Amino acid sequence: MNVVVVPGADGSGLLRRAGEETEAVADLAAAVRELETRAGNGPAGDPAAGGDGRGAGRSEDGAGPGGRGAGRGGAGGGAGRWVWADTREVYPALLERGVRLARCHDLVLTEGLLLAHEGRYGEPRSVRAAHARLHGLPVPDDHEQDHAGHHGPGARQAVLFEEERPPPPDAGLVAEVHADQLRRIEATADPRRFRLLVAAESAGALIAAEMAHDGMPWRRDLHDALLAEMLGPRPVHGMRPPRLQALADEVTAVFGTSFNPDSVQQIVKAFKAAGTPVSSARAHELKKIDHPGVAPLLAYRELARFHSFHGWAWADQWVRDDRFRPEYVVGGVVTGRWATSGGGALQIHKAMRRVVVADEGWTLVVADAAQLEPRVLAAMAGDRGLARAAGQADLYHALARAFGGERDHAKIAMLSAMYGGTSGDAPKLLAVMRQRFPEAYRFVEDAARAGEEGRLVRSWLGRTCPPPSARWRELVSGPEGSRAARDRGRFTRNFVVQATAAEWALALMAVLRGLLPDPARLVFFQHDEVMVHCPQELAGEVAEAVGRAAEEATRLLFGPTPVRFPMEAVAVRCYADAK
DNA sequence: TCGGAGGGCGCC
């Protein structure tokens, strides 16, 4: 049975079960826990669990979402769900109380998916807005509480705008919007797929909150040691670290005293004055010329980037108690990939992986989907030849013969087809692809054509791309029109593949979450890669769950298909040791 | 003083 939840002040809230009156409860977490347990989703957490984030990642947090029986808590199930406006407004507080839930329906995320599908991309997604649309009333703007701008743990508690926030909608209104969404889902082109999309997106919202709660293991002592090794001792605020200053001095000595190595303009000007002009200040441009300033400048830039992205200040803000807790934004990318609103979790430099170390007696199970996007294309397009190759562990190797025996040529052909590449050997290789894999070729070409003509495209499950802007429509009928059309064609061409790959990954995580034995926890997700933190003795079981989740995600999306989605999991003590 | 644009580059 579905239960509507509206959070109130001081841990209270409203609950409304289908067909019943709204019930006000003083302790929302306790009431939710009680109902979740009764619904057979397993213990929803230990009442004694405190709010200590680090401890919560360990053991006293109680069983997860139904423990190992909660496979149905994944993306598929049609059983009861918690229905609420926005997972980010409800779930973190429940997690603090040790409550974990199997399934939810996130109305704001779903509204976004539905609006886009209905060709109304970008309209306000709030429950109030949805309700107003439903009744033909004036639609309020989304009250932007996205917390972007004030980053850092605790930003969510920022009281700055507390006064201006409208009171939460009543539970009846929420239930009404939910019912309307269910109707609209049934009206989509393929309701089964769209239901799956909504379930996966909502599961993603739960997972994102849980990962922020549990945090990724992050050894601050190792991080500090790494920084000291690369940059020297920590400087006072605003100063360059010693190693960085030394490189800056070196560059300045070459170019003159007022030279700022962070200034692109000055770099280009300086190389021009030196008689070695460059078309840009990019590393690969600078590497082409012979000048004594190049080496120290590039070394400076690399270190400077490290200092500002992953330095002491970053760690102060994002790492606490040896846990990195970024803020994920589910569906933050138009293709359905996640984004982050702080912490840069999806751009963590590979060199930082050596500070990601499992707790004592625990291990990290790391798995990534190999060659996910071409496999997704093979499955979507129903191309027999490509699907046969995608049945192999190394898709590009299996394709090599079709492209004259060169694995690299097969790879360039596939990437060019998916990204719209046309440089180098791409045209020649795409001609081969068109001949040998006509359905796959046509699939991406059709998507590109749709984009060029200003039409919308959809992912496999029904996520819909944004419409072209008014500016684009202007441009496309002007003198530079073909350029604008091509750009949008490349976007839609890539959208269908990237968005479906994101769906597969979401489904994988949703299923995996339900299969994980307690107290194993998902702690990191990056597009096609997941990390689970678990006691060493569970590593084998977790690795096996990853494989099963990949198979189940494939079955949920594509049904029977010869395409394989290999997901090899390795158990490592340190992230840097994975692959 | 602040915000946006653009460059550059890390991740997928």
Place this chain on the structure above:
DNA sequence: AAAGGGCGCCCTCCGA
């Protein structure tokens, strides 16, 4: 002739 998808983040620069 060249031409490549999606992001976030930090920096400089420039104009309101």
